[in-house]
Amino acid sequence: MELFSEKQPLRVYLSKLKAQNKSIGFVPTMGALHKGHLSLIKKASKKNDIVVVSIFVNPTQFDNKEDLLKYPKTLEKDLALLSEVNCDIVFHPSVEEIYENNVSSNDFKFDGLENQMEGKFRKGHFNGVGTIVKTLFEIVEPDKAYFGEKDFQQLQIIKKMVEKHKINVKIKGCAIYREEDGLAMSSRNVRLTPTQREAAPFIHKILKKVKKKFKTEEISKINNWVEKKFKEHPILDLEYFTIANEKTLETLETKEFSKKNRAFIAVFAGKIRLIDNIQLK
Incomplete structure (x- = not known):
């Protein structure tokens, strides 16, 4: 497993692999790795010759400075976990290296x-x-990049960014x-x-009960039930x-059985914010 902290040496190393027609799978993370991350890496390793994992706590996506400061940083443990799965390259840059x-x-x-x-x-x-994702894509230039559906809105946004900026990567x-x-791993x-x-x-x-209720009950009734339970x-x-259309993410007032729908939730446990979602049929 190769470890890089600077962009240019990583680019040079990857360019040699690409010259050998090696396919690159990429898993961007913010570290504090768990089995959810490892499952992405395992999927990437099945479909690509080389797997690159980035570990970078991105300051510009935190609207809450306290959340940024308290975000768990466990680099040694992360590297130990990565050495046990099929991770070939780890990119662990500093904030200065990414943002100058x-x-x-x-x-x-x-x-x-x-x-x-x-x-x-x-x-x-x-x-x-x-x-940060566009920057990492420009550095790594992967063939495929892997993201978990727990952050489903983020997944859809990254797909949209790739489409609009014509970035040559499959999400x-x-x-x-x-x-x-x-509990969704986080x-x-x-x-x-x-x-x-x-x-x-x-x-x-x-969410599992919402999925059952969606078959027979109106959305407004489901919304009220969820609010009451919490x-x-x-x-x-x-x-x-909220119950929303998977493609547009717009909140639904009435059911659209011809389209894919999903229930989304955000909950606080003290100051810890937890999100989850489930597909509805």
């Missing part, structure tokens, strides 16, 4: 995808995501990887207290719940 003297986001237009859900609550978040969405009790989960961690699977339980919960606070 200008730590700021570019302004992107994602055809309105950025204004839904997370965009309403996290100002500038998707400009930060677009900036692969991968199913949400869950704990045995249903690097933030390690910050949950034992009480919060015990309560957190409630989020997925609600108002009654002693630990978890609902930030938003």
